[in-house]
């Protein structure tokens with residue numbers, strides 16, 4: 048079989064898009080009340096892990112805790128990994144079901160924007176890793192601040208108060 052050059056290029060491009068994290072998740076409707084409840088629990092669980100890793104970093108940025116490079120490195124790697132999972136866990140649309148959630152309906156209407164905000168968290172988590180690798184203590188507070196700003200940016204638009 049002979050493939051046209053155009054078809055091969057198109058295949059390569061769609062392959063590249065499929066493997067890009069920005070395009071990893073597609074919105075899927077929860078299939079039952081049970082599914083919606085579980086999906087909501089997983090979604091909240093991921094944010095609990097995010098919080099547990101962000102807590103000490105916030106304390107360091109405020110000066111309540113001394114800068115600890117080992118904790119910063121570990122937690123920044125974990126936040127990057129959690130960001131990698133976030134799109135999948137946010138993609139289950141639970142709007143049709145009566146679940147107790149802080150998620151706004153707009154998540155599933157503007158999902159590509161949500162994914163951008165997930166990417167901002169991932170980039171900020173990588174930024175903190177880079178700051179630690181450079182050993183430049185004057186960059187630590189700003190790098191943690193960028194992570195915090197990425198949380199706020201998503202919460203402002205997609206989380207109920």
Ligand code: HEC
Pocket residue numbers: 087090091092094095097098101126147148149150151154161162164165168194195197198199201202205206
């Ligand atoms: C891409 C969007 C997005 C980003 C980025 C994000 N959050 Fe959230 N967060 C949400 C949404 C949506 C909810 C509500 C989830 C629900 O109740 O179903 C939430 C809920 C939470 C909760 C409550 C979880 C619970 O048990 O109800 C905490 C804590 C939290 N986020 C912390 C953070 C922190 C800290 C960061 C940054 C390091 C962060 N989030 C980044 C969207 C985001």
